[in-house]
Amino acid sequence: MNPSEPQLSYPHDTGSNAEDAALIRRMCDADETALGALYDRWMRSLYSLVMHLLKDADEAEDVVEETFWQAWRKASAYEPSRGAVSTWLLTIGRRKALDRIRAKRRRKEEPFGQDRPFADLRSAEPDPSENAEGFELRRHVLAALKELPAEQREVLELGYFSGLSQTEIADATGQPLGTVKTRMRLGMQKLREPLSMHRQGPE
Amino acid sequence: MIDMNHEEAFSELAAVALDVVPTEVGDAVRAHAAVCPECGPELTAMEATVVALGELVPSQQMNRGRGAGIRSRLVMRARAERETHSAGSEGPPDLSRGVASLTGLGHRITPVSQRTLVVEGGKQKTPSQPLAARPLSYESKDRSLVKWLAMAATLALVATAAQLMRVTADRNSMRADIALRDTASLDTASRNDSLTALVAERDAMIAAISGSDVKVVALTNESARQPLGRMFWNRTSNDWTMVTYDLRSPRPGRTYQVWLITDDAKISAGTFKPGADGKAVMHANYALARNALRAVAITEEPEGGVPAPTGPMVVSGTATS
Structure with a gap:
């Protein structure tokens, strides 16, 4: 019902994060209009993420609502030193989505380690709705993903999309737990490098 | 940890x-x-x-009506919570007082410094005072004194054991009592939170439909004698509250979608399904020019809603100026 859809913004976008942080401060002061504004800014990104994880529109909408409500109730728990508001928000949302996936798996409704590969992610083609900086970051991370050895990518995919624990990944792949831990750590380190470079680059 | x-x-x-x-x-x-x-x-x-x-991840667009519905619910809940807190806040409960009263420590356990021991004809002495101030001489006392002492010691032992049992039982009882009250307190707090949220939600709904600048649109169809629902538009706060009373369920795989109709647009206000009793309540927040609304309509659409009405109209109502 809100006719103006917000532009996507990215965690490293400090200007955008300053605006988000201001909204969080207003939420701490019980200003509900700030919650509405934060929703307008991040609903689309959050919905896209949880929808991609859950593959169910009703559940994704529930998670979006639960996430923003938690953000409202726990606004004072946001710590700027631990990352951007969007990081905080999307982390809450992803955690809630993974909780649902894990609950389904416990009820045997979800296949063990359902296939949701990184190959499903967006191509590096620029999206007119995003800023140039966002496109650059996406391009770098996608390139890093492509460079990952298959076994590291597999471990990250099972953790990222299915929320499998390292032990569960070890069971699913038939690899020793130590090997899984090492692959996960190395894969994440390789992925975070372009992000770090990207953050330092424009300065 | x-x-x-x-x-x-x-x-x-x-x-x-x-x-x-x-x-x-x-x-x-x-x-x-x-x-x-x-x-x-x-x-x-x-x-x-x-x-x-x-x-x-690929960008996905939530149905606009449902997205707006979620936004509206969030803002209304947050507003209701704020108003409830600002109106009735008495500050957090004083837990220390609660615990003290629950345990009853203040009147059940007497500090050591205040304890007394009764000896010798009712005269009180504190434990720090020597109990054996007078030397005892077996030679100068007869056997009755020894007998008396033995009896006194036995009685003291029995009394001490009884006291110990009573205190132990008392302690166990207090522990159980505290555990029980802690559980009850948590349940009560949880229920209180739920009820507070419910009351706040109801308050917000009453405010949305009872303001001085509320336009009401009765929703009906040709076969109904009475309105099947009403849409309340609070033009001051831009809150829209729709209530249906006797609406049959949509067909499987379908949902009802609400439309705000103006001269040049049909704006989705969200989707809903009535309960088994035909009742439903839906909230939205949307700014519309004061005289722009021409009608409100509900259509049956595919699950998830559609950008523009496609299905049969279930009920509608004309907005009178």
């Missing part, structure tokens, strides 16, 4: 960032990272990477 050294915490950073470790491991790693100059920034960077991966 698990005690974790630097190497152990560092090896778990990726898994913690991906949120695929047990809570206790995550807590231990985060506790270490909070004070570790190496792990802290590394964890932050990895968490940002996880979020960046989330940004790479």
Whole structure:
């Protein structure tokens, strides 16, 4: 019902994060209009993420609502030193989505380690709705993903999309737990490098 | 909490960032990272990477009506919560008082310094006073004194044992009482939270439909004698509240969608399904020019809603000026 859809913004976008942080401060002061504004800014990104994880529109909408409500109730728990508001928000949302996936798996409704590969992610083609900086970051991370050895990518995919624990990944792949831990750590380190470079680059 | 050294915490950073470790491991790693100059920034960077991966998923658009409905519910709940707190806030309960009254420590346990011991014809002496101030001489006393002392010792022993049993029972009873009251207190707090939220929601709804500037549109169809629902538009707060009374369920795989009709647009106000009793309540917040509304309509549409009405009209109502 809100006719103006917000532009996507990215965690490293400090200007955008300053605006988000201001909204969080207003939420701490019980200003509900700030919650509405934060929703307008991040609903689309959050919905896209949880929808991609859950593959169910009703559940994704529930998670979006639960996430923003938690953000409202726990606004004072946001710590700027631990990352951007969007990081905080999307982390809450992803955690809630993974909780649902894990609950389904416990009820045997979800296949063990359902296939949701990184190959499903967006191509590096620029999206007119995003800023140039966002496109650059996406391009770098996608390139890093492509460079990952298959076994590291597999471990990250099972953790990222299915929320499998390292032990569960070890069971699913038939690899020793130590090997899984090492692959996960190395894969994440390789992925975070372009992000770090990207953050330092424009300065 | 698990005690974790630097190497152990560092090896778990990726898994913690991906949120695929047990809570206790995550807590231990985060506790270490909070004070570790190496792990802290590394964890932050990895968490940002996880979020960046989330940004790479294909962009998906939530149904606008449902998105607006969620937004409206969130803002209304937040407003209701704020108003409830500002109106009835008495501050957090004084837990220390609660605990003191629950345990009854103040009147059940007497400090050692105030305890007394009754000896010798009712005269009170504190334990610090010597009980054997008078030397006893077996030679000068007859056997009755020994007998008396033995009886007194036995009585003291029995009394002490009884006292010990009573205090132990009393303590156990208090522990059970505290546990019971703690449980009851948690249940009560939980129920109180739910009821507070419910009351706040009802208050917000009453405010939305009873303001001085509320336009009401009766929703009906040709076969109904009475309105099947009403739409309340609070033109001051831009809150829309729709109530239906006797609406049959949509067909399987279909949903009802509400439309605000103006001269040049049909604006989706969200989708809903009535309960088994035909009742439904829906909220939305949307700014519309005061005289722009021409009608409100409900159509039956595919699950998830559609950008423009396609299905049969179920009920509608004309907005009179």
